[in-house]
Amino acid sequence: MPAAAEVLYLSYNGIGEPLVESQVLAYLRRLAATGLRFTLLTFERRPLAGEHEAALRESLAADGIRWYWLRSRAGWGPLSALLDVRRGLAVVRALHARHGFRLVHARSFLPALIAQRFKRRSGVPFLNDLRGFWVDEKVYRGRLRGDGAVYRIAKRLEAQVLRDSDYIVSLSERGARELAGFAAWRGGTLPPLATIPTCVDLERFRPAPARTPAQPLLGYVGSLSEEYLPEEVVAWFAAVRARLPQSRLELVTRSATAPLQAALARHGVPADCVQLHALPPAQVPARIQRFDAALSFIRPHFAKLASCPTKVGEYLACGVPVISNGGIGDLDALLGAGDTGCVLADFAPEARARSVDHLQRLWQDPALATRCRALAECHFSLAEGCARYAAAYARLLGTTG
Structure with missing residues (x-):
């Protein structure tokens, strides 16, 4: 050059x-x-x-x-x-x-x-x-x-x-x-x-020491505008709580939270098990490290075939498995094997329940964080x-x- x-x-x-x-x-x-x-x-x-x-x-x-x-x-x-x-x-x-x-x-x-x-x-x-x-x-x-x-x-x-x-x-x-x-x-x-x-800057986004999630902390980073399906985020978390009542949800977002609060009420999710943070970029890696799994939901559309959600690489780099929906960029291929997360075929209650079952099995594998990190190193x-x-x-x- x-x-x-x-x-x-x-x-x-x-x-x-x-x-x-x-x-x-x-x-x-x-x-x-x-x-x-x-x-x-x-x-x-x-x-x-x-x-x-x-x-x-x-x-x-x-x-x-x-x-x-x-x-x-x-x-x-x-x-x-x-x-x-x-x-x-x-x-x-x-x-x-x-x-x-x-x-x-x-x-x-x-x-x-x-x-x-x-x-x-x-x-x-x-x-x-x-x-x-x-x-x-x-x-x-x-x-x-x-x-x-x-x-x-x-x-x-x-x-x-x-x-x-x-x-x-x-x-x-x-x-x-x-x-x-x-x-x-x-x-x-x-x-x-x-x-x-x-x-992703793999030096900034790194895994935390491994731990077994007795009280799972589920995470979300980014916008909560309509295209990112806040209703489905809450519905999925409600499905987790039905199986694991001690679960908590933490969202890092600068979006208006009124739609989210309304969705929590509709799904009967107590406000005290959900935390919202608006953080500067420098503080986001440390927050993701605390998650036991993280969400990336996006409303599918032809335009989204050419997308790549930034948060997915950041989650994986921190050793965190990802729960996503299909039809978004290359996520079906990247996460479809199921060993670093789960891709929902749709948002039906049965699909949510299967994803929770799958996630519980992943949490039993001590190599989970290592696989997530390896995928980030290879692809992101x-x-x-x-x-x-x-x-x-x-x-x-x-x-x-």
């Missing part, structure tokens, strides 16, 4: 979001240590406090990362998203005049749209880092109609961006297989494609993920002057 190559990284997520720390900055710090020079451009939903912004910029600079940001109009509709693309493109051109980028790494669809338009004028190649099927995610979340004109226009833009990509990264093998069949490739050539899941290693990105960068930088 050419020394000191200038790389622009575009993120539509704001700098303070937990996933940016784990899924953007963790990678950039390691890749910058190889000699690459990174410029990070983020889109911020809220204004940043001056002192906090200055301290963060200084900290990132010490890690070899220049940071710039734009105020995002996200959430104001399709026209506002396109305005973000237009404003972002203007800033990218100005930054290119200053730093001379050799490569653009675009995280998700709107940054890829910016990178595509920048490439048309500058010739700078771009890596299209898919974070799921973005357009279909909008349908999944009720923000677009799947039979509407805006959806059809967005899908045409998506096809154009995919065709113009110089390299594509998918979060899952299932997503990569779907990509291979996309209509975008008809009459064209599929760009180089790699699968890199949401990786941050070092391996960085190596795959470095290989992609080297391939693209080798084609530029």
Whole structure:
């Protein structure tokens, strides 16, 4: 890889979001240590406090990362998203005049749209880092109609961006297989494609000393919005309590908790056996280490075939077995063997009961935590993920002057 190559990284997520720390900055710090020079451009939903912004910029600079940001109009509709693309493109051109980028790494669809338009004028190649099927995610979340004109226009833009990509990264093998069949490739050539899941810093997320769960602590980390099925989380925990009345549930989330509280009441779960925490990212590993099993439920949809829940790798890295539902990324294949958790075929009471039976058997196996950790090391290693990105960068930088 050419020394000191200038790389622009575009993120539509704001700098303070937990996933940016784990899924953007963790990678950039390691890749910058190889000699690459990174410029990070983020889109911020809220204004940043001056002192906090200055301290963060200084900290990132010490890690070899220049940071710039734009105020995002996200959430104001399709026209506002396109305005973000237009404003972002203007800033990218100005930054290119200053730093001379050799490569653009675009995280998700709107940054890829910016990178595509920048490439048309500058010739700078771009890596299209898919974070799921973005357009279909909008349908999944009720923000677009799947039979509407805006959806059809967005899908045409998506096809154009995919065709113009110089390299594509998918979060899952299932997503990569779907990509291979996309209509975008008809009459064209599929760009180089790699699968890199949401990786985990295995030094931060480590197993705690083994213990036998006499009073099982079940855990959950992340959003409790509707797509993450808080009703099913509570229903599953109620099924555990029916078998193991001393069980407790601990949730680490920044989401509003009113829907969860209502679900607890509906399922007759006492409030005193459930704990809620809103923790900074640095404190999350120690909390996960306390779990005896952890949940990752997501409402299935075509868009979710290209997903990889960050929490799953974090759970496994801490030696914690995972209870998931099927139809989400590669989880059926990863957890389907049943020796590191359980995949529910559906949310029927019988499926819940079978998963509880299975979990009780797993808890009797002293090698459980070791197997979970080994799966994380094999599939979710941050070092391996960085190596795959470095290989992609080297391939693209080798084609530029």
